Amino acid sequence: MKPVIAITMEAVCGTSYSQAIETAGGVPFVLPLTSDTVTLDELFASCHGLLLSGGGDPAERFYCPALTDAERATLSGVDEVRDEMEIYLVREALDARLPVLGICRGIQMLNLAMGGTLVPDISTRFPKALPHACPNPEAFAHELQWERTSKLWDMLGHGCESVNSHHHQAVDRIAPGFEIAARAPDGIVEAIESTGSGFAVGVQFHPERLLRAGPQFLHLFEVFVEACRQRQQQTDAIATK
Numbered sequence: 001m002k003p004v005i006a007i008t009m010e011a012v013c014g015t016s017y018s019q020a021i022e023t024a025g026g027v028p029f030v031l032p033l034t035s036d037t038v039t040l041d042e043l044f045a046s047c048h049g050l051l052l053s054g055g056g057d058p059a060e061r062f063y064c065p066a067l068t069d070a071e072r073a074t075l076s077g078v079d080e081v082r083d084e085m086e087i088y089l090v091r092e093a094l095d096a097r098l099p100v101l102g103i104c105r106g107i108q109m110l111n112l113a114m115g116g117t118l119v120p121d122i123s124t125r126f127p128k129a130l131p132h133a134c135p136n137p138e139a140f141a142h143e144l145q146w147e148r149t150s151k152l153w154d155m156l157g158h159g160c161e162s163v164n165s166h167h168h169q170a171v172d173r174i175a176p177g178f179e180i181a182a183r184a185p186d187g188i189v190e191a192i193e194s195t196g197s198g199f200a201v202g203v204q205f206h207p208e209r210l211l212r213a214g215p216q217f218l219h220l221f222e223v224f225v226e227a228c229r230q231r232q233q234q235t236d237a238i239a240t241k
């Protein structure tokens with residue numbers, strides 16, 4: 001059986017995440033938008049991995065107690081039900097040693113759920129930063145500078161040197177148990193990974209929108225789905241003992 005990967009969604013979730021999981025050999029399963037933990041536990045019990053998709057900004061209370069008025073004015077698409085749902089699922093997934101891949105908003109939710117913080121608006125706090133809120137998700141927007149010792153750099157076969165960019169927030173203080181794998185040339189965090197043995201990765205770019213740009217972007221999903229498959233085999237082996 002193929003591994004099943006739960007995908008969190010916005011009110012409307014496009015097909016690109018599901019297609020990327022299917023192409024990489026997994027079965028996508030989009031969860032309903034709810035913070036009811038009974039529902040989430042029931043549905044998530046049959047999944048072997050968690051993909052946190054992109055979307056709006058997390059609510060202020062989850063990452064920064066003191067936004068300026070200028071920063072607060074940049075927030076959009078806030079949905080506290082989704083925030084609570086994703087924070088819960090990240091902790092459940094990592095407790096159960098299930099692989100987690102966070103994309104765009106997903107890297108931010110992964111970092112928040114594990115105790116990190118966010119830059120609430122890049123251009124307000126860093127006026128000289130590169131443009132990161134680029135309108136075309138299928139166009140390369142900036143380069144990446146990888147930590148050559150990172151697991152992600154190794155996993156990706158040293159690809160992903162230029163990426164798209166569709167965000168105005170970013171990881172600020174990194175969560176305990178994670179480290180930075182890549183930054184944009186202006187220093188903005190673009191990829192994080194767990195320092196532990198499991199697969200827990202966040203990327204600020206959108207690999208699912210670059211599948212036609214090069215094989216390295218599909219490869220990220222293949223590595224993720226393979227990690228889910230391995231975890232599935234481990235849990236199946238325990239269940240049949």
Ligand SMILES: [Mn+2]
Pocket residue numbers: 132142164165166167184188190204
């Ligand atoms: Mn960027």
